Each structure stands twice: as structure tokens, then as C-alpha cells.
Ligand SMILES: Nc1ncnc2c1ncn2[C@@H]1O[C@H](COP(=O)(O)OP(=O)(O)O)[C@@H](O)[C@H]1O
């Protein structure tokens with residue numbers, strides 16, 4: 018056998034148990050804005066999602082786009098502020114967030130997946146009344162996040178219908194309040210809540226670090242609830258990593274089998290995580 022055929026056969030043999038184990042199972046993937054760095058990586062992500070669907074898994078994509086929102090705000094001369102990893106969102110910022118996430122970023126991902134042979138459908142949490150949100154309180158008297166929301170409830174019937182028809186849902190993290198107000202929700206939180214609602218097999222959060230790192234920059238390959246608490250208190254975990262570990266933990270506590278924080282800057286990181294036993298990031302257990 019030529020070397021390349023042997024190599025492909027070896028990969029397939031390694032992947033087979035995972036393909037069987039995850040057949041028909043839902044895997045919620047959070048694709049962070051920081052992992053959408055260049056065209057080659059975006060292509061690799063789209064190929065991985067299509068491949069997962071082709072072998073019988075049900076990938077559901079929730080995307081971010083924080084850097085893309087910040088870029089557009091800067092172009093229109095608007096400053097933006099993050100507190101504990103969340104963007105303080107006034108009414109004008111909310112309009113930009115909805116345009117960038119629900120429009121540009123969502124449709125770019127849908128097009129990429131479709132150009133690789135998938136059948137992606139782009140949605141925001143408003144479609145099918147999927148994400149009911151309420152205003153998020155900062156818990157501090159002097160901090161008002163504005164239009165930042167938290168998930169109140171999820172109606173997953175639209176996602177389930179799409180999955181059953183072999184579509185790949187691609188969801189922008191925007192929700193409506195019962196008061197009709199539009200809310201900007203951190204994409205990690207939406208992915209976690211959706212994974213819990215769907216009792217997904219896995220929640221995979223793709224970001225721009227090799228996983229959760231300790232103070233010396235070493236990868237923490239596994240984290241429990243107690244360790245997360247400890248690393249939050251001593252400041253090891255901060256900023257954008259805070260909503261990530263919180264929702265990853267909530268998801269496993271709600272019945273999702275495993276949550277993973279992985280490096281979206283690595284080619285085919287998603288397939289490596291799902292189809293091999295090479296741990297490529299941080300695994301979070303309840
Ligand atoms: N302990 C930690 N390990 C890794 N990254 C951390 C840690 N604490 C804070 N961070 C920060 O969290 C960032 C990831 O969050 P964020 O920028 O919101 O990414 P994304 O756009 O993928 O959601 C990392 O780039 C890093 O700056």
C-alpha cells in the first residue's frame with residue numbers, strides 16, 4: 018500500500034469507534050470570533066463540520082464574533098467596553114451587534130459550510146422564538162450592562178426539526194425578551210444553554226488559546242468544579258475565559274457528557290477533538 022493510503026487507513030481505523038459512539042448524537046460547537054482568524058482556518062472549520070454531519074453526527078453551531086463587532090464599532094467611531102468578558106451594550110451598540118452577528122458573521126459561516134457540501138441554515142435566537150432572554154444584572158450597583166441578556170429559556174423545536182431534516186443549524190447569540198427588547202448574549206452562554214437543552218453529547222468551545230492555562234501558561238488538560246472555583250478566585254481564569262468555564266461547567270452539570278475548550282487556531286482542531294483520542298484542550302467534568 019502507498020504511504021498516503023496507509024496513513025488514511027490508520028486515521029480511519031482510529032476514528033471508527035468515535036464515529037460509532039457519536040452516531041446520531043448532537044454536538045454543540047461554539048465557534049468564537051477569535052478563532053475566525055484567516056480563510057484557511059475558516060475552511061478547515063467548515064470542512065470539519067461537514068465531515069461530522071457526513072458520518073452521522075448532528076453538529077449544531079453557535080457562533081461569536083466579538084472582534085468583528087469591535088472592528089465595526091471602531092469604524093463608526095464608537096468605543097466599547099468589556100466588564101468580566103461581557104460587552105456593555107447600549108441601544109446603538111445593540112443595532113451593530115445584531116447586524117454583524119445576525120448578518121455578516123452568520124451568513125459567512127453558512128456560506129462556508131454550504132460551499133463544502135453541507136446544508137447549513139443561519140438563524141438568530143429570535144427565529145422560531147428559540148432564545149428567550151432577560152436583562153443580565155451585573156450584581157454591582159454601579160455597573161449596568163445595558164442590552165446584555167442571559168438565557169431565560171430555549172425552545173429547541175426549530176433546531177430539532179432542522180437536525181431531523183439533515184440541516185446544520187448555525188445560530189447567532191441574540192435573543193428577545195418577553196418585553197420585546199433585543200438582547201446581546203455571550204455566545205458561550207448560548208452554546209452552553211443550548212447544549213443543556215438538547216442534552217448534547219458534547220459541548221466544544223473553540224477559542225484562541227490552547228485551552229485553559231495556568232499562571233505559567235501551561236495547559237490545564239482537565240478541570241473539575243472545585244478547580245474552576247479555585248482558579249477563578251486566584252485570578253488565573255479571567256476575562257473572556259470566565260463565561261467559557263462557567264457555561265462549560267453548567268452544561269456538564271445539566272447532563273451534557275463532556276465540555277471541551279479547544280484551540281480554534283489549530284487546523285482541524287474539531288475533528289481531532291471529536292474523532293481521535295488526542296486531547297487537544299481542556300476537558301471539563303462535573
Ligand atoms: N486561564 C486562562 N487561560 C486561557 N485564556 C485565558 C485565561 N484567562 C483569561 N483568558 C483569556 O480569555 C481569552 C478567550 O476568551 P475570548 O477572548 O472571549 O475568546 P472567544 O472570542 O473565543 O470567545 C483568551 O484569549 C485569554 O486572553
Ligand SMILES: CC(=O)N[C@@H](CCC(=O)OP(=O)(O)O)C(=O)O
Pocket residue numbers: 048049050051080081082083084086102103104114165166190201202203204205257
Ligand atoms: C454580551 C457579550 O459580550 N456578547 C458578545 C457576543 C459575541 C460573542 O460572544 O463573541 P465571541 O465568542 O467571539 O467572544 C459580544 O458582544 O462580543
